[in-house]
Amino acid sequence: MDNYKSLLERKEYDLLLSLSEDDLSPDGLSYRAAAFLAKGEPRRALDIMLTNKDALYKHNPLFTMKTIFELRFILRQFDEAYEDLEHFENLPYISQEVEEYLRSLPKIIRSEERNSNLREKYSDDEIRDKLLGRSDDYEVISTMNMVGPLKARDYIKEFIFLAESDRIPLVKTYAFLFLIAARCDKEVKLKKNGKTYKLVPCKVNPPFSGKSFESFRAKLDEEINDPSISSVAKKLLNDYIFEIFPEQLDLENERRIYLLAFSALAHEYLSAPFDFEEECQKRGIESSIIRALINKIKAVREKEDMLSY
Numbered sequence: 006m007d008n009y010k011s012l013l014e015r016k017e018y019d020l021l022l023s024l025s026e027d028d029l030s031p032d033g034l035s036y037r038a039a040a041f042l043a044k045g046e047p048r049r050a051l052d053i054m055l056t057n058k059d060a061l062y063k064h065n066p067l068f069t070m071k072t073i074f075e076l077r078f079i080l081r082q083f084d085e086a087y088e089d090l091e092h093f094e095n096l097p098y099i100s101q102e103v104e105e106y107l108r109s110l111p112k113i114i115r116s117e118e119r120n121s122n123l124r125e126k127y128s129d130d131e132i133r134d135k136l137l138g139r140s141d142d143y144e145v146i147s148t149m150n151m152v153g154p155l156k157a158r159d160y161i162k163e164f165i166f167l168a169e170s171d172r173i174p175l176v177k178t179y180a181f182l183f184l185i186a187a188r189c190d191k192e193v194k195l196k197k198n199g200k201t202y203k204l205v206p207c208k209v210n211p212p213f214s215g216k217s218f219e220s221f222r223a224k225l226d227e228e229i230n231d232p233s234i235s236s237v238a239k240k241l242l243n244d245y246i247f248e249i250f251p252e253q254l255d256l257e258n259e260r261r262i263y264l265l266a267f268s269a270l271a272h273e274y275l276s277a278p279f280d281f282e283e284e285c286q287k288r289g290i291e292s293s294i295i296r297a298l299i300n301k302i303k304a305v306r307e308k309e310d311m312l313s314y
Contacts, residue, residue, distance in 0.1 A: 009036035018044045029057075031064035038072065042079075051076040066099050067106060074110065078117040078155050086114050102219045120153045127151075129159070136163040142176050149179055154186030161189050168193050178250055185211050195251065202251050210253070212246045221256040221263070228264055229271065238271035241302070248305045261288060266298045 009032065012021040018040040025033045025040075034057050041050040054061065054073050061069040070093055077086040090110050098104070124132070135148040145167065152160055164187065167180035174197045181195055184206035195202045212218075222239055229235040242263075246254060256263060265288060272279035285292040 009033070012036075013039055013043070016043070031057075031061055034061060035065075035068070035072075042076070047076050047079045051080065062093075062096070066103050070103075070106065074113070075155060078114075078121070078153075081121055083114060083118045083121075086117075090114065101223055102216075105219070117153060117155070120151050123151045124153075124156070133160065133163055136160065137166060142173055145172070145176055146179055149183060152183070154183060157183040157187035161187050161191075165189070165191065165193055168195055174198070174248075178247065181206060181209075181251070182211060185209055197251075198249070204251060209251060212250050212253075213243060217257040221260060224260065224264060225267065229268055231277075234268075234271045234275055234277055237274055238267045241270055241274070241306075242267050245302050245305060248308070261290060262294060262298060265290060266295050266302065269295065270299055270302060 009021055009025060012018075012024070013036060021040045022037060025037045028034070028037075034053055038050040038053040041047070041053070051073070054069065054076065058069065058073070070089075073089055074086055077083070077089065090107070094107055127135075132148060132152065135144060140148070149164075149167075157164065161184065164180045164183045168177050168184060170177065177195060177197060181193065181204075184193060187206070189206040192203055192205050195204060222242070225238050225242070226235045229238060254263065265284060269279060269281055269284070271277075281295075282292055285295060
């Protein structure tokens with residue numbers, strides 16, 4: 006598997022396909038599909054995923070679903086995507102992470118279908134003009150969303166331009182996230198929050214992903230035990246993560262501190278009863294630490310960008 010991975014990273018797709026030709030293991034099949042996709046042959050990649058769907062799903066359900074739907078979107082097979090959704094929804098429960106992804110899929114499919122239809126109205130040159138020209142921030146973000154992460158590879162030059170531009174951090178962050186989706190392997194200078202980050206997008210973990218993030222969100226639901234307050238807490242968490250990106254929160258080692266901070270903030274935003282000092286004592290955490298973190302989160306939120314129109 007390590008050999009397949011290194012071949013994929015070095016873009017030696019034909020060699021990878023030759024070496025994996027008789028490899029029917031989940032990893033071998035997954036890397037073959039990835040190689041075909043990288044070569045611009047999404048139909049062959051999808052054939053591999055569908056032919057071996059059951060074995061691949063058993064090995065890694067989330068990866069299998071995401072890959073199949075990504076390929077459906079690239080091929081504009083939206084009716085088939087809805088059929089796949091029904092198939093996966095009828096399978097036995099695997100994990101909360103899988104269930105959350107399934108719940109999000111109807112919206113994702115509709116969005117991809119809409120963006121695909123919008124892209125047909127504009128030529129590549131018109132899209133590039135919108136990204137590189139004097140469009141306002143709102144139009145630039147709308148154009149990026151119209152392109153979508155699955156087509157981001159076609160506009161890497163434009164997204165690098167936006168990420169390194171003097172536009173507001175919101176636009177630059179969105180552009181960099183599209184470069185991650187495009188697996189861009191060029192260094193990008195992202196100026197944000199008074200700092201300059203020199204980053205290679207394909208080597209950066211995107212926000213809102215990974216086991217520690219999903220586990221933390223599930224823990225918020227468990228700790229708060231009130232859907233309305235929990236929803237606000239998760240919204241505050243997502244906003245904060247986006248604003249500080251590419252810096253990351255240590256949601257694994259600092260879990261207790263962040264749980265209490267976002268819980269306290271959510272209660273405050275909804276004017277819900279919350280005995281701050283008692284909750285700190287119950288968890289054995291210095292209240293000054295939590296107050297400092299809350300003030301930091303609030304300060305970041307107060308600097309949130311305003312879109313120009």
